[in-house]
Amino acid sequence: MENQEVLQQILKELQSVNQRLDKLEAGQGELKDNQANIENKLDSVVEQTVDLKEFKTETNNKLDTVVEKIGAIEAVTKENLYDIAKLKLIK
Structure with missing residues (x-):
């Protein structure tokens, strides 16, 4: 009998460990999804930064031209x- 109780206890512990492992795997899946979202947002920020840098360069070039004309x-x-x-x- 005692062996059966020990086996049942081990089985319960294994089930508990398995449940925790399932939760960890689910959490890891969420982390991967969140990381993918962050990477997408970062890519958008990089693209916007490039666009803003190009705009700044174009604006500075136009301002330089205007300053030359004013001179x-x-x-x-x-x-x-x-x-x-x-x-x-003469008058």
């Missing part, structure tokens, strides 16, 4: 002011 306009305006002053003196 040219200032030079022409300065020259025009001198010409206007000379014309006023």
